[in-house]
Amino acid sequence: MAMVLDDGDTADAELIGRARNGDRAAFGALVERYYDFVRRVAWRWSGSRADAEDIAQEVCVRIGRSIRSYQGNGAFTTWLYAMTLNAVRDMARKNARETAKAQAYGAELLTVAEADGMTDEASETLWHCVRALPDRQRDAVLLVYGEGLTHAGAAAAMAISEATVSWHIHEAKKRLKVLMRQAGEV
Template sequence: MMLDDGDASDAELIGRARDGDRAAFGALVERHYDFVHRVAWRWSGNRTDAEDIAQEVCVRMGRSIRGWRGEGAFSTWLYAMTLNAARDMARKSARETVKTQAYGSEVLTLVQASDDADELAEDLWQCVRRLPDKRREAVLLVYGEGLTHAATADAMAISEATVSWHIHEAKKRLKVLMRQAGEV
């Protein structure tokens, strides 16, 4: 008896995908794509970059699904994979920026107008993006995704106390950054 992919649990889909079932893999991607995209968008702050990161995660998931050991939650594995892909893209972007500047070109950015509340939230996320990587990731997972400190620690492969310290340090730095931006 074949289960409908919509009724199958993640564990069932993962098992079938590991055995080469493309439909099961497609159902996994479809089920988790919005989650991956949301994490990527919060990390990057750019819709196009978030789409690129999410697509890269899907490719990586396809390459890695057979090696997934199932020791933790699938979502934790996806968090880690998404954050790694985002970091990789940031490093690549930094290299490209250096190349671009070396040739005397300037990079243009687009700014979208929004409501005051949306603008304040976006200003806050812009400041979050200026934090060091580990602090930014801790804030993204705890406040952006609503994870507990324990779940964040699993996703980041660090201790829960270290997550708490990153959050504490991030809050102090965000107060300064928001004041500089004239928001607080």
């Protein structure tokens, strides 16, 4: 069942047809019309508002890539449900891979911390605090301190500039000091 708004907005079928033909304004209107719907579905399935926002943005990109292939056999919302649930599953798989990677890096970081004379408890606290860092900061710290890469090497691995890696490391150090202080380790 296609959604038609009461305020005189163009019907979905017309917007979809125009968007399929490359009309950016029609595509923008579709995204605007359904963005909250996609975000709500993503939030229900992911349980995370931040992930739901990322998923909604990814779905918008996917709509742009595949609107021309939309056949219109079913409701547009059904197509969006399928696309959104696929994006949720993709995010869950990505998060599982990232968690496994972080745990592997964490084992290395703990080994390095133990070699530096830290107690097991302090090492565990440090790793817990590193896991609490935002993704990019955590990755930069683990690549530079856990893997022993230079900032340039970490930049290549993360596909960002060396200056950005340095900034992430700087911000991570500030945040780690606060987190370690809160944990009673500093």
